[in-house]
Amino acid sequence: xxxxxxxxxxxxxxxxxxxxxxxxxxxxxxxxxxxxxxxxxxxxxxxxxxxxxxxxxxxxxxxxxxxxxxxxxxxxxxxxxxxxxxxxxxxxxxxxxxxxxxxxxxxxxxxxx
Numbered sequence: 001x002x003x004x005x006x007x008x009x010x011x012x013x014x015x016x017x018x019x020x021x022x023x024x025x026x027x028x029x030x031x032x033x034x035x036x037x038x039x040x041x042x043x044x045x046x047x048x049x050x051x052x053x054x055x056x057x058x059x060x061x062x063x064x065x066x067x068x069x070x071x072x073x074x075x076x077x078x079x080x081x082x083x084x085x086x087x088x089x090x091x092x093x094x095x096x097x098x099x100x101x102x103x104x105x106x107x108x109x110x111x112x113x
Contacts, residue, residue, distance in 0.1 A: 017087035026088035029069075 017027040034053065036046040052058055059070040063078050070077070 015084050017085075019090065020088055024088065025092070026090040029089050031094065 019025045019027055034050045036043050036050070040046050054072055056072060056075050059072040059075040062068045063070045063075060063081065067078075067080055069081060
């Protein structure tokens with residue numbers, strides 16, 4: 001930011017990953033998924049797109065532009081991501097998250113979050 005007030009505010013912030021440490025479960029990590037529809041008319045192109053999105057070039061772009069951790073382990077973290085330090089991911093299986101999502105949504109709706 002060019003605004004010096006905004007620069008001061010940004011410098012005063014600290015990034016904190018929740019649930020770290022010996023007793024922590026780790027930080028929640030959002031995931032995205034992709035697939036090819038069963039009746040896709042162009043399965044080869046769909047597979048090519050998925051392969052591109054997971055290759056080093058696309059994952060580097062995601063990391064540099066969106067400040068996201070790359071899903072491809074061959075892609076190094078940007079300097080910005082490295083400056084945030086290491087963190088422990090929550091290992092809760094995605095299927096368990098799916099099982100709990102309806103109840104979680106009810107809680108979210110009830111409290112107006």
